Amino acid sequence: MGRSPCCDESGLKKGPWTPEEDEKLLQYIQKNGHGSWRTLPRLAGLNRCGKSCRLRWTNYLRPDIKRGKFSQEEEQTILHLHSILGNKWSAIATHLPGRTDNEIKNFWNTHLKKRLIQMGFDPMTHRPRTDFFAALPQLIALASLRDQLAAAAAGGDPSAAAAQMQGASGGADVAIQAAKMQYLQCLLQSATTTIASACCGGASAGAAISAHDADAALAAAAAAAACSSPQGTSSPGSSGPTLTAVGHSDGQMACTFSEVAPVITSDVEANLRLLGADGFACHGGSLPPLADLSDVTNPVDWCSATASSSCGGGASSPFPWPEFFPDDPFITDFL
């Protein structure tokens, strides 16, 4: 493969660009266009390689570059596109006007990737991590929740104690209990099935662990419910991340999240279709419905409602970690 010597050439400047160099490059391209990048530096009077010039232009000097913080919408778009396209930064960048692939890549590596990991998702697959060490946070959260419920049960009315745990009014205790049960069920099922079929447990456990308290566990339960809820909007006062289902080419689902209501514009959706992403083909060419939290007070069977996609419903084994919790009445009670 013939690779141009480019930057290997001696005597060419490397490192940060000076304002003078920027000005020369800008002036030249505005006047002549970039043409051949290889010859550009010489013609523009720059002691740089063409590659360096191209990079500087595309990532910094281009007039249509949008700078500054990524908006929630952009963030959500990146998450969605990454869940479909993977590390195809240039492809993702084409759907974010004014953003460069480099900028998106940096934003992913410094922000979004970390957040996904924190929430218990594999940043590459956008699905819950189910290997043992990755599942440790889930196990710890589970144990913590078990202890709290056991303590509450020992002290009297479990539902009242549960309500106390998260500071909810008495009217919410049924929903809280249901959310817990649903959370546990999703958690366990997600670990049972293959990575491809899981959705809600990882994110929920990650959220719980990050906060180290019962409130977070409840938030996690709500998040789990949100992940698999068939419809609705965010529950009043819920401050946790909103999880969003994303179709995959294998017909399975993964979750993305946002701090606010998920925003996928019709433009983005249309562009996704243009991409011919397999994940959308399997959903009849449209985005799957966005998840929400609306019905926490009406605990339907969230997992089974989306059994084929979000929680790996229909899992052959009802119990994912028999070696860890043999005969634990707390676990069996929930299954």
Next chain:
DNA sequence: AATGAAGGCAACCGCAGAAGG
């Protein structure tokens, strides 16, 4: 105020594929 750690970002490196001779 000083110092070390962590985060953020611009830039570089090397590979792969397209284009042209």
Next chain:
DNA sequence: GCCTTCTGCGGTTGCCTTCAT
């Protein structure tokens, strides 16, 4: 069809800034 050149892309590095102690 093969070889060379060029461009584009993704991964990685290193510097600068901000934050915590």
